[in-house]
Amino acid sequence: MKLSTPDPEDLGILLVRALDGFKDGLHVHLADAGFPDIGNHYGVIFRALTERPFSLAEIAARLGITPQGALKSVAEMVERGYVERRDDAEDQRVRRLYLTDRGKAALRAARQYHSRVERDFTRRFGASAVESTRALLGALAGSSTPTL
Numbered sequence: 001m002k003l004s005t006p007d008p009e010d011l012g013i014l015l016v017r018a019l020d021g022f023k024d025g026l027h028v029h030l031a032d033a034g035f036p037d038i039g040n041h042y043g044v045i046f047r048a049l050t051e052r053p054f055s056l057a058e059i060a061a062r063l064g065i066t067p068q069g070a071l072k073s074v075a076e077m078v079e080r081g082y083v084e085r086r087d088d089a090e091d092q093r094v095r096r097l098y099l100t101d102r103g104k105a106a107l108r109a110a111r112q113y114h115s116r117v118e119r120d121f122t123r124r125f126g127a128s129a130v131e132s133t134r135a136l137l138g139a140l141a142g143s144s145t146p147t148l
Contacts, residue, residue, distance in 0.1 A: 015140075026113050033109040037080050041073040046099065046107045049083065053096035082106060 007013070030038050041063055048054055048062050060070035074097060077083040082103035088094040099107070122130050 022117065025117070026110060029113040029116075030106065030109055033106075033112075035106045035109060038106060038110075039073055039076055041070075042077060042082065042106075043110065045073065045077065045083070045097075046103060046110070049097060049099045049103070050107065053086070053098050055088075055094050055096060059097065077103070 027038065030036070044063055045059055048059060054062070056070055056074055057067050059074060060067040063070055063073075074083060078085060080102075081100055083097050084100050085095045086098060088096050118130065121133075
């Protein structure tokens with residue numbers, strides 16, 4: 001069975017290329033802002049920790065991975081000064097994760113980039129196109145399985 005070469009305008013390829021471009025730009029922006037060591041799962045962890053302190057198991061559940069898998073990212077974040085561990089006041093068996101000042105600053109820098117990209121898209125394509133894109137991406141992100 002011969003597989004055909006994917007069409008460069010294939011929606012899946014365009015989505016991946018768009019995400020890769022966004023992430024590349026974000027990492028350049030963060031490096032320029034003094035955060036050159038941001039890892040792949042850090043953004044989800046940063047955002048979760050703005051809601052409340054989480055345990056490692058809760059972060060793993062949020063990422064959809066095992067606690068052992070989450071440990072690697074969390075340990076890097078602690079080592080790099082973005083997150084700190086503290087004992088839970090009510091359950092001494094649990095350690096909670098908190099954003100440090102450095103973590104909060106990195107999150108602010110990431111949010112600045114997100115805002116800049118959205119302003120640029122709005123200027124280039126119009127507010128209606130950006131809102132339509134947001135609605136479409138939100139629907140795609142909320143769908144657990146694609147319709148075939």
